[in-house]
Amino acid sequence: MVTQMAGPDPMALAVEAAWAFQGCTFPNPAVGAAVTDASGGILAVAAHEKAGGPHAEVLALQHAFALLTSDTAILALVDSGAIHDYLLAHHNGCFASCAIHVSLEPCSHHGKTPSCARLLAGVRMGRVVYAAADPNAEAAGGASILSEAGIRVEHQPSKAADDLIFPFVQWQTKPFVTFKWAQRLDGTIDGGIISGSESRCFVHAMRDAADLLVIGGNTVRTDRPTLDARMVEGKAPDILILSKRDDFDRTIPLFNVPGRKVMIASDLTAMDRYRNILVEGGPGMFESLQSRCDMYLCFVAPSSGGTIRFLQKRKQFEIRHLSRSGKDVKQWMVNG
Amino acid sequence: MVTQMAGPDPMALAVEAAWAFQGCTFPNPAVGAAVTDASGGILAVAAHEKAGGPHAEVLALQHAFALLTSDTAILALVDSGAIHDYLLAHHNGCFASCAIHVSLEPCSHHGKTPSCARLLAGVRMGRVVYAAADPNAEAAGGASILSEAGIRVEHQPSKAADDLIFPFVQWQTKPFVTFKWAQRLDGTIDGGIISGSESRCFVHAMRDAADLLVIGGNTVRTDRPTLDARMVEGKAPDILILSKRDDFDRTIPLFNVPGRKVMIASDLTAMDRYRNILVEGGPGMFESLQSRCDMYLCFVAPSSGGTIRFLQKRKQFEIRHLSRSGKDVKQWMVNG
Numbered sequence: 001m002v003t004q005m006a007g008p009d010p011m012a013l014a015v016e017a018a019w020a021f022q023g024c025t026f027p028n029p030a031v032g033a034a035v036t037d038a039s040g041g042i043l044a045v046a047a048h049e050k051a052g053g054p055h056a057e058v059l060a061l062q063h064a065f066a067l068l069t070s071d072t073a074i075l076a077l078v079d080s081g082a083i084h085d086y087l088l089a090h091h092n093g094c095f096a097s098c099a100i101h102v103s104l105e106p107c108s109h110h111g112k113t114p115s116c117a118r119l120l121a122g123v124r125m126g127r128v129v130y131a132a133a134d135p136n137a138e139a140a141g142g143a144s145i146l147s148e149a150g151i152r153v154e155h156q157p158s159k160a161a162d163d164l165i166f167p168f169v170q171w172q173t174k175p176f177v178t179f180k181w182a183q184r185l186d187g188t189i190d191g192g193i194i195s196g197s198e199s200r201c202f203v204h205a206m207r208d209a210a211d212l213l214v215i216g217g218n219t220v221r222t223d224r225p226t227l228d229a230r231m232v233e234g235k236a237p238d239i240l241i242l243s244k245r246d247d248f249d250r251t252i253p254l255f256n257v258p259g260r261k262v263m264i265a266s267d268l269t270a271m272d273r274y275r276n277i278l279v280e281g282g283p284g285m286f287e288s289l290q291s292r293c294d295m296y297l298c299f300v301a302p303s304s305g306g307t308i309r310f311l312q313k314r315k316q317f318e319i320r321h322l323s324r325s326g327k328d329v330k331q332w333m334v335n336g
Numbered sequence: 337m338v339t340q341m342a343g344p345d346p347m348a349l350a351v352e353a354a355w356a357f358q359g360c361t362f363p364n365p366a367v368g369a370a371v372t373d374a375s376g377g378i379l380a381v382a383a384h385e386k387a388g389g390p391h392a393e394v395l396a397l398q399h400a401f402a403l404l405t406s407d408t409a410i411l412a413l414v415d416s417g418a419i420h421d422y423l424l425a426h427h428n429g430c431f432a433s434c435a436i437h438v439s440l441e442p443c444s445h446h447g448k449t450p451s452c453a454r455l456l457a458g459v460r461m462g463r464v465v466y467a468a469a470d471p472n473a474e475a476a477g478g479a480s481i482l483s484e485a486g487i488r489v490e491h492q493p494s495k496a497a498d499d500l501i502f503p504f505v506q507w508q509t510k511p512f513v514t515f516k517w518a519q520r521l522d523g524t525i526d527g528g529i530i531s532g533s534e535s536r537c538f539v540h541a542m543r544d545a546a547d548l549l550v551i552g553g554n555t556v557r558t559d560r561p562t563l564d565a566r567m568v569e570g571k572a573p574d575i576l577i578l579s580k581r582d583d584f585d586r587t588i589p590l591f592n593v594p595g596r597k598v599m600i601a602s603d604l605t606a607m608d609r610y611r612n613i614l615v616e617g618g619p620g621m622f623e624s625l626q627s628r629c630d631m632y633l634c635f636v637a638p639s640s641g642g643t644i645r646f647l648q649k650r651k652q653f654e655i656r657h658l659s660r661s662g663k664d665v666k667q668w669m670v671n672g
Contacts, residue, residue, distance in 0.1 A: 008381050013344065040403050041377020045344050067376050107541065186647040189521030202361055298521070302669055305650030311522040314641030322665060324658050
């Protein structure tokens with residue numbers, strides 16, 4: 001029989017929240033945070049959405065503060081620095097018997113946003129529990145800052161938290177390659193639009209965060225796609241068109257996005273100059289890029305009716321995260 | 337861009353918890369409950385697992401009580417009546433500033449377990465929020481009991497809560513039919529075992545709760561299955577074998593489970609005498625039973641490599657719930 005948890009696990013909720021933005025946070029990691037009160041009740045769960053935006057800890061503190069103090073003015077703030085300042089000025093010890101559970105060690109450095117470790121020390125958080133240690137030399141050291149400030153810190157490593165930052169750990173030293181496809185429940189990909197608008201919007205958010213998008217020559221010739229991030233008003237990534245021939249119509253929008261570099265090559269060497277690479281390809285690309293793929297993102301529409309299957313050979317995956325994406329299923333997978 | 341909730345929604349967590357036991361609670365509905373503390377922090381989330389076992393409210397109160405009072409002795413109790421008695425004797429007003437969020441109106445009657453409405457009144461719950469009104473005449477009236485006892489009650493109907501009890505509402509008056517199948521991500525079903533042990537175990541829990549299992553004649557001839565609920569030590573449902581011919585080997589275990597009725601028929605009229613019907617069939621059964629199916633349960637293994645697809649025609653589903661089931665995906669769907 002299925003068994004259920006005794007109560008909601010704040011760290012599990014934090015990791016779950018973070019996965020919603022996996023692929024969208026580059027060069028930052030996907031991070032989630034949950035704040036619990038004196039009884040262990042969960043006050044807030046939040047995730048880092050995008051580099052430059054507030055870190056997970058800041059968003060979780062923002063919502064927990066509003067619940068604890070009934071001062072909802074803080075909810076109108078969107079700038080990370082402004083939320084930091086408000087919390088430091090008004091916390092009045094409200095977090096003294098609270099704990100924050102973060103999937104990754106709170107950052108030590110003042111980058112695009114102020115340091116989370118200093119914020120947590122400043123608001124006198126009762127207890128800080130973090131799962132993964134920060135593998136980034138510049139951002140690491142948050143736990144030490146907290147300990148030195150007299151905050152109770154607990155390191156509770158977990159596979160779930162390590163899986164969450166697998167892309168982040170890899171792009172510290174080498175390219176991370178995500179292969180994305182959309183199919184129906186019957187495995188087919190032909191016969192019109194497959195995935196819904198939420199799924200396509202998410203792919204645009206991933207393109208916005210990717211530094212390189214790899215695509216097949218036939219897709220460019222046939223679909224004449226723009227491959228930008230207009231649905232999220234984001235930047236268009238550089239493009240590598242995998243093709244033996246250079247016979248492309250240079251007037252299509254793909255070639256005319258300002259600031260974008262478009263490369264045409266019959267091999268993947270250009271990938272080595274990038275860190276967060278998204279591949280959008282068909283069954284042929286899938287077979288030929290297998291050895292270079294680190295993670296797979298598959299959207300599955302709850303429908304059937306095509307004739308060409310995306311997966312055409314024997315293959316075993318392991319699901320790393322599963323969620324709904326509008327009417328579709330969204331599943332992150334690795335080789336099984 | 338993807339957006340995130342301000343904080344965890346207790347009713348959403350309650351509904352989510354309940355879906356884990358959808359199909360396993362007959363003749364009871366699937367129900368979830370979450371208890372929040374004075375700050376709105378979530379103390380406990382629980383679901384009703386099986387008829388005869390504690391209701392969702394009882395399990396949620398059990399865990400919340402342990403957190404609020406640090407009296408963990410209550411966690412050792414498994415009998416619903418024993419948990420009721422312990423809570424009534426020891427609550428000491430600990431729930432006065434708490435709220436319970438229940439996907440369905442707390443039951444009014446003392447059936448296999450004592451009344452949840454009377455328990456919530458007895459422990460002086462600060463506030464009771466329920467989503468769906470109870471459609472069962474015998475169990476309804478819980479909200480009135482609570483109001484009359486001076487408990488603050490709020491009715492907050494939602495589509496999510498109505499979707500959750502769709503089977504329960506239907507089997508009040510007519511049979512509810514669930515079609516279950518397992519396939520790979522590429523849509524195929526041939527070439528050996530597909531789903532993992534968690535998924536197969538869940539199907540046994542569903543068989544235990546079903547009063548009738550419908551199966552095709554060819555499956556019985558070829559696979560010689562037992563079709564019982566041994567993985568959960570449950571009861572074996574009655575069987576309807578859809579077949580024009582009666583040429584079955586009566587020595588196979590299927591025909592020799594004590595207390596089970598096995599029918600062989602070329603039509604579905606026998607279904608009208610049952611309420612919670614599970615169909616386990618192949619593509620042919622799927623096509624011929626379409627007009628009688630109310631919900632679909634599809635397990636998708638993250639693999640590929642077969643040749644025969646389960647879905648062979650154009651079809652549109654709507655996903656009602658999605659979760660992981662061990663290594664597999666488990667999705668509840670209705671006609672889209």
